[in-house]
Amino acid sequence: MLKKAKASLEHLYRVFTVPEQGDSKLAEIEQHLSANLSDFLSQHVVTQARSLEDLEQDFADFRVPEEPEFVSAHAEHLLDKLVANSVNTYSPTFIGHMTSALPYFHLPLSKLLVGLNQNPVKIETSKAFTPLERQVLGMLHKLIYDDSDDFYQAHLHSARRSLGAFCSGGTVANITALWVARNNLLKADGDFKGVAKEGVAAAMSHYGYKKLAVICSKRGHYSLSKAVDLLGLGREQLLTIDCPGQTLSAEKALQAARKFEAQGNKVLAIVGVAGTTETGHIDPLSELADVAQQLGCHFHVDAAWGGPTLFSHTHAKLLTGIEHADSVTIDAHKQMYVPMGAGMVLFKNPEDSNAVRHHANYILRAGSKDLGATTLEGSRNGMAMLVYSALHIFGRSGYELLVDQSIEKAQLFAQLINDDPDFELVTDPTLCILTYRACPRIVQAQLQQASSTDKERINQRLDELTVRVQKQQRESGKSFVSRTRLEVAKYPGQTITVFRVILANPLTTKQDLLDILAEQKAISEKTQTFQKLISPAA
Ligand SMILES: *Cc1c(COP(=O)(O)O)cnc(C)c1O
Numbered sequence: 001m002l003k004k005a006k007a008s009l010e011h012l013y014r015v016f017t018v019p020e021q022g023d024s025k026l027a028e029i030e031q032h033l034s035a036n037l038s039d040f041l042s043q044h045v046v047t048q049a050r051s052l053e054d055l056e057q058d059f060a061d062f063r064v065p066e067e068p069e070f071v072s073a074h075a076e077h078l079l080d081k082l083v084a085n086s087v088n089t090y091s092p093t094f095i096g097h098m099t100s101a102l103p104y105f106h107l108p109l110s111k112l113l114v115g116l117n118q119n120p121v122k123i124e125t126s127k128a129f130t131p132l133e134r135q136v137l138g139m140l141h142k143l144i145y146d147d148s149d150d151f152y153q154a155h156l157h158s159a160r161r162s163l164g165a166f167c168s169g170g171t172v173a174n175i176t177a178l179w180v181a182r183n184n185l186l187k188a189d190g191d192f193k194g195v196a197k198e199g200v201a202a203a204m205s206h207y208g209y210k211k212l213a214v215i216c217s218k219r220g221h222y223s224l225s226k227a228v229d230l231l232g233l234g235r236e237q238l239l240t241i242d243c244p245g246q247t248l249s250a251e252k253a254l255q256a257a258r259k260f261e262a263q264g265n266k267v268l269a270i271v272g273v274a275g276t277t278e279t280g281h282i283d284p285l286s287e288l289a290d291v292a293q294q295l296g297c298h299f300h301v302d303a304a305w306g307g308p309t310l311f312s313h314t315h316a317k318l319l320t321g322i323e324h325a326d327s328v329t330i331d332a333h334k335q336m337y338v339p340m341g342a343g344m345v346l347f348k349n350p351e352d353s354n355a356v357r358h359h360a361n362y363i364l365r366a367g368s369k370d371l372g373a374t375t376l377e378g379s380r381n382g383m384a385m386l387v388y389s390a391l392h393i394f395g396r397s398g399y400e401l402l403v404d405q406s407i408e409k410a411q412l413f414a415q416l417i418n419d420d421p422d423f424e425l426v427t428d429p430t431l432c433i434l435t436y437r438a439c440p441r442i443v444q445a446q447l448q449q450a451s452s453t454d455k456e457r458i459n460q461r462l463d464e465l466t467v468r469v470q471k472q473q474r475e476s477g478k479s480f481v482s483r484t485r486l487e488v489a490k491y492p493g494q495t496i497t498v499f500r501v502i503l504a505n506p507l508t509t510k511q512d513l514l515d516i517l518a519e520q521k522a523i524s525e526k527t528q529t530f531q532k533l534i535s536p537a538a
Contacts, residue, residue: 041090162350165353178214214227280433311402327352330344338383342387476519
């Protein structure tokens with residue numbers, strides 16, 4: 001049982017009062033927590049192998065605790081129940097997701113963020129945080145669009161326009177971009193007051209469109225599907241184009257658009273992805289920009305993952321064409337190594353932010369510089385500060401090193417996989433993401449000779465093997481790769497299951513990668529699926 005405090009106003013005042021210099025209790029708690037955190041982060045991916053169902057027992061009570069707890073007692077409780085059973089995303093062998101290690105400077109700096117508790121929705125609750133956030137947006141805008149000094153001087157701190165919107169992540173950034181696109185397409189016209197005022201049904205009737213669609217490849221992020229749903233287009237109007245080569249063909253996109261528009265519909269936007277979530281591929285952005293121009297529609301680039309590639313002089317050219325996008329999404333909480341909750345959408349034309357401008361009498365007055373007037377979210381934290389800090393502490397050249405080393409490491413891992421006859425590289429890394437699978441050498445030889453029905457049968461077995469290995473590796477807790485299902489050119493008409501690896505953590509070594517492959521091979525060889533695969537009767 002936790003030792004309980006007693007609810008009293010005196011106790012409450014103490015909780016809200018800035019601790020005095022001599023009061024060492026909180027400092028002690030803080031030190032204790034930091035030490036425990038460091039200890040946790042130096043261990044395996046998962047330290048305690050408890051099932052989720054088991055953990056649910058620790059979080060089973062649905063009544064609000066009646067009596068207050070002492071902070072020290074509660075801190076112990078958190079360490080025991082929460083920290084010990086979380087996932088160590090800092091581990092160099094946690095290479096399955098876009099969430100990875102953070103530079104440690106974010107820990108002390110984030111105390112300012114929480115301590116000051118600013119709300120950039122409005123100047124009155126954020127003051128300097130507002131120009132700071134606008135400057136961060138400006139820096140990313142410059143990185144993408146490289147406009148003139150005059151342009152930035154005119155717009156960086158303008159009350160009437162905005163270079164972008166800061167938000168909690170790529171999902172909200174994508175929704176914001178398509179929201180702007182929708183309101184611009186279905187704008188006020190004659191007696192019609194615009195979709196923002198009159199709604200989708202009135203707008204479609206005014207403009208004479210049956211349906212509106214967004215076009216992307218099958219690798220487009222699911223947030224786009226949420227966006228078309230929310231914006232009243234309907235999920236079926238996210239037209240996802242087959243992409244056996246993992247990128248959106250401009251020609252196929254145009255064909256699909258023409259076919260759709262021939263039926264009395266209109267394409268709202270083409271979305272090119274710069275770094276797909278599953279394989280890290282980059283769509284042909286320049287060609288897609290041309291298609292969007294031919295169609296007279298919005299061109300959005302989802303660079304949530306791959307955007308920071310622009311910091312690298314060596315690799316920035318992979319994103320050529322991004323400067324033609326009407327809007328671009330970037331997540332700072334991915335390859336900019338900022339804590340979760342840092343997404344951005346940038347607008348080529350700063351006037352675009354006005355398509356979603358909103359006023360409210362008590363808070364967002366017309367003519368003010370309140371950021372909340374053009375963001376989807378209302379109250380937010382001042383997370384832009386940590387992007388600002390990271391931009392200063394790393395600098396462009398520091399980010400360049402991070403980007404370059406992660407791409408090199410992915411290329412090295414691809415080489416290690418290619419060199420091992422019992423693995424099959426499925427998609428090469430364009431950025432630092434690659435996919436592969438365990439595929440015993442005998443089976444690889446069989447696959448080369450096999451008829452297409454045999455190939456299908458063998459691939460189904462291999463899918464089973466990949467799932468088993470991925471699950472067991474995750475459960476054993478030393479390392480983590482994720483898995484996904486893909487269509488690839490090599491096996492037409494089929495979807496295969498693959499391991500997915502993201503080499504974002506700069507501390508992951510070649511030895512870590514070799515160990516992960518060795519562990520996978522050991523797990524694989526012990527499965528029944530493996531035995532069935534290599535037996536001659538198979
Ligand atoms: C991660 C990601 C998103 C979604 O971003 P969140 O920050 O998770 O909301 C969108 N698009 C791509 C390509 C992504 O990688």
